[in-house]
Amino acid sequence: MFTLGAFAIIFDENGSVLLSHRCDMDVWNLPGGMVESREMPDEAVVREVREETGLEVVVERLVGIYGKGDRDEINFSFVCRVVGGQLTLTDEADQHRFFAVDQLPANTVPKHVERIRDALNGAAHPIFRRQTAPSAQTVIGKA
Numbered sequence: 001m002f003t004l005g006a007f008a009i010i011f012d013e014n015g016s017v018l019l020s021h022r023c024d025m026d027v028w029n030l031p032g033g034m035v036e037s038r039e040m041p042d043e044a045v046v047r048e049v050r051e052e053t054g055l056e057v058v059v060e061r062l063v064g065i066y067g068k069g070d071r072d073e074i075n076f077s078f079v080c081r082v083v084g085g086q087l088t089l090t091d092e093a094d095q096h097r098f099f100a101v102d103q104l105p106a107n108t109v110p111k112h113v114e115r116i117r118d119a120l121n122g123a124a125h126p127i128f129r130r131q132t133a134p135s136a137q138t139v140i141g142k143a
Contacts, residue, residue, distance in 0.1 A: 005075040006045035007032030007112070008057060009119040010082060012098045017116050019108060020052055021095035028108040030077070030115065031055075031093075041076040049080065053096055054088030057081060063119045064127030066111070077115040110134050 007030040010018040019028040031052045035044040042059045049057045057080035066075045087096045099105065101116060110133035118127050 001072065003071075003073045004035035004041060004044075005032060005073060006035055006041040006048060007075060007077045007115065008045050008049045008080040009063060009077060009116055010049070010055070010057065010080050011119075014098075014100075016098035016100050017104075018053070018096060018098050019104070019112075020093035021097075023092055023094045026107055028099075028105045028112075030109075030112045031096075032075075032077075035076075042078065045076070045078050045080065050085065052090055052092050054085045054090075055082050056084035058083050062126045063115060064129060066115065066127075067130040068111070069130055069132040077119070079119050 008018075009030060012018070018031065020031050021028050031049045032045055033048040033052070035041050039047070045059060046057055049055055060079045060081050063077045063079055066077065067073070068075070089095070101120060104113060104116075111131045114129075114131060114133055
């Protein structure tokens with residue numbers, strides 16, 4: 001049985017992308033998380049962004065559906081637009097920052113970097129891809 005995740009790709013007016021620094025490991029990632037029971041992925045991403053960042057967002061488009069090569073997990077990535085709220089630190093993220101897409105931190109989750117690039121390509125249709133980039137644990141040297 002697959003688990004489902006939903007992640008937001010949020011660009012500001014300058015084209016920079018929002019990343020959150022995780023409290024449990026030294027990595028930057030897109031805001032998002034697991035889809036809960038009876039929840040649609042687009043509902044999950046709105047909830048997860050609000051819980052992790054304090055921002056209220058609306059989904060603009062589905063970028064892609066990604067399978068993880070090392071787990072039975074499928075992740076939906078959406079371009080979202082901020083419509084309210086304020087960036088707030090949580091027990092999941094100790095920093096939030098917008099980064100120019102050509103200046104992402106070295107410890108950004110590689111799978112998320114791929115998704116950001118896919119969002120920038122602006123394909124007419126969602127991407128379906130099995131991602132084989134290193135995991136967050138590999139980024140921090142634990143895998």
